[in-house]
Amino acid sequence: VKETMPDARSVVVFGIPSLDDSDELEVVRGKNDFSYPGYLPISIIMRDLIQALRARGHEACFASVYSSDKRMAILAGIGNYGKNALVISPRHGPWLRFGSVLTDAYIGPSRRLKKDPCGDCNRCVRACPAKALKPYVVDPWKCLVGATSLPRISSNTRKLLERHEPLI
Numbered sequence: 001v002k003e004t005m006p007d008a009r010s011v012v013v014f015g016i017p018s019l020d021d022s023d024e025l026e027v028v029r030g031k032n033d034f035s036y037p038g039y040l041p042i043s044i045i046m047r048d049l050i051q052a053l054r055a056r057g058h059e060a061c062f063a064s065v066y067s068s069d070k071r072m073a074i075l076a077g078i079g080n081y082g083k084n085a086l087v088i089s090p091r092h093g094p095w096l097r098f099g100s101v102l103t104d105a106y107i108g109p110s111r112r113l114k115k116d117p118c119g120d121c122n123r124c125v126r127a128c129p130a131k132a133l134k135p136y137v138v139d140p141w142k143c144l145v146g147a148t149s150l151p152r153i154s155s156n157t158r159k160l161l162e163r164h165e166p167l168i
Contacts, residue, residue: 003064004102005059008104009107010102013069013078013098013100014045014100023038023097058103059103061102062100070087077113080113083124085138130144142157144164
């Protein structure tokens, strides 16, 4: 993050609720040209926030693509890691999409949530069709998210993809 803005003093992190899986749809326009329209509101909020900070005399920019929005959301007190490796918010559960902006403005720190949002619940672990979840850990070789980009897909994973992925 410091490489993007060496004088950064704060990161503004926010989440917007998303209750529809269509926010995850990818629109492919050509080879290496794709977008996720469901994430457009995040880009608009980040743009407006950057403009507002600059109007007040501060530097501001998008956080680096190399920074983890999930990690920053946890540090900002928005939620905590759940057993499914997603950020679980007390108010919105796992249904937040995050954006973040770097600025040289000083914005006081937020209080991190210490509470485990899952407690004894293991519904996500039991519901995973690929059995890729162990509490707080995702096995990338079993997980269906991104499985089509693996160099090799097992026959079991292929069957699960055919059942659970609409485009396979």
